[in-house]
Structures are given as structure tokens and as C-alpha cells.
Amino acid sequence: MVLRCSSAAKDMHELLAAAEKLGAVLLLSPKAVKTKKELEFAFYLAKEAFATKVNVSGKITNEAMLFLSCETNFSSAVRKMGAAHPDDFLLVSEKKVPSAKLKKTLKLTRCEQIVLTEWGNRKGAYSEGELAIEKMALARIMN
Numbered sequence: 001m002v003l004r005c006s007s008a009a010k011d012m013h014e015l016l017a018a019a020e021k022l023g024a025v026l027l028l029s030p031k032a033v034k035t036k037k038e039l040e041f042a043f044y045l046a047k048e049a050f051a052t053k054v055n056v057s058g059k060i061t062n063e064a065m066l067f068l069s070c071e072t073n074f075s076s077a078v079r080k081m082g083a084a085h086p087d088d089f090l091l092v093s094e095k096k097v098p099s100a101k102l103k104k105t106l107k108l109t110r111c112e113q114i115v116l117t118e119w120g121n122r123k124g125a126y127s128e129g130e131l132a133i134e135k136m137a138l139a140r141i142m143n
Contacts, residue, residue: 001093002039003102004030006110007086015086018106026061026092027083032068033090035120035129038136042067043094045136070139090114 009015019025033039046063049055056072057063069077083089102108120128
């Protein structure tokens with residue numbers, strides 16, 4: 001589930017504290033993700049990291065953000081991919097969260113479903129999704 005949202009929260013700290021109550025949700029910059037496969041693979045790699053006990057973070061969502069940003073430092077990943085303002089952010093969750101619960105917990109003023117393309121635009125011989133997935137997989141090896 002990928003939603004583009006705005007919140008009446010005063011700042012990001014309040015919004016992040018509220019998001020913690022929802023469980024496994026990720027708050028990203030609207031420019032962070034381009035394709036559905038990119039998101040799916042980030043969560044897949046995060047689960048694999050936990051299964052093989054090579055995870056950097058203690059949470060699946062944070063590990064997925066590390067893979068999306070191709071970082072092993074969480075503060076760098078947040079600067080690169082994380083939501084900066086409660087006015088405009090992406091909410092990503094693997095599970096469906098009831099909209100009433102989302103609106104109440106996060107004080108949402110706007111919430112709309114985002115439809116991501118499967119693989120994205122072609123860039124030469126490859127698509128945006130393929131290039132992002134390859135970059136994610138190689139980043140952990142190189143770091």
C-alpha cells in the first residue's frame with residue numbers, strides 16, 4: 001500500500017511517533033520511489049537480511065529504507081529518502097491499514113492512493129526498476 005499524504009501534525013517528530021503506533025509503516029519523501037518492483041524488492045531484501053541475521057537495523061521497515069537508499073547508515077538513509085515535512089509524504093506499508101485508523105492516528109488532512117508503475121521507464125537496455133534493484137543488491141556488498 002502506497003499513499004501520498006498530508007498531516008496536521010506540528011512536525012516530523014510528532015508524525016513519526018504517531019506512525020510508530022501503526023506498526024510496520026514507512027514514511028518516505030514523495031520523490032523516493034518510482035516503481036512497484038523497487039519497493040517490493042527492498043522489503044524482500046530486508047526480510048532476507050533478517051532471516052540470515054545480517055540486518056543493520058532492528059526493524060524491517062528501517063532495513064527496507066536502508067536498502068531503498070543504498071546506505072548502511074540510518075541517518076544518511078533518512079536524509080536521502082525519508083519524509084521531510086508532514087505537509088507531503090509517502091506512507092508505505094506491506095499490509096493494508098484501515099483508512100479510519102490512518103486518519104485518526106496520523107491526523108491526515110489528505111490521503112490518496114498512488115499507483116506506481118511495475119518497472120518504470122526504459123533507460124537504455126534496462127528499466128528504472130531493474131537499475132534500482134541492481135543498485136540495492138550491490139550497495140550492501142560494496143559497503
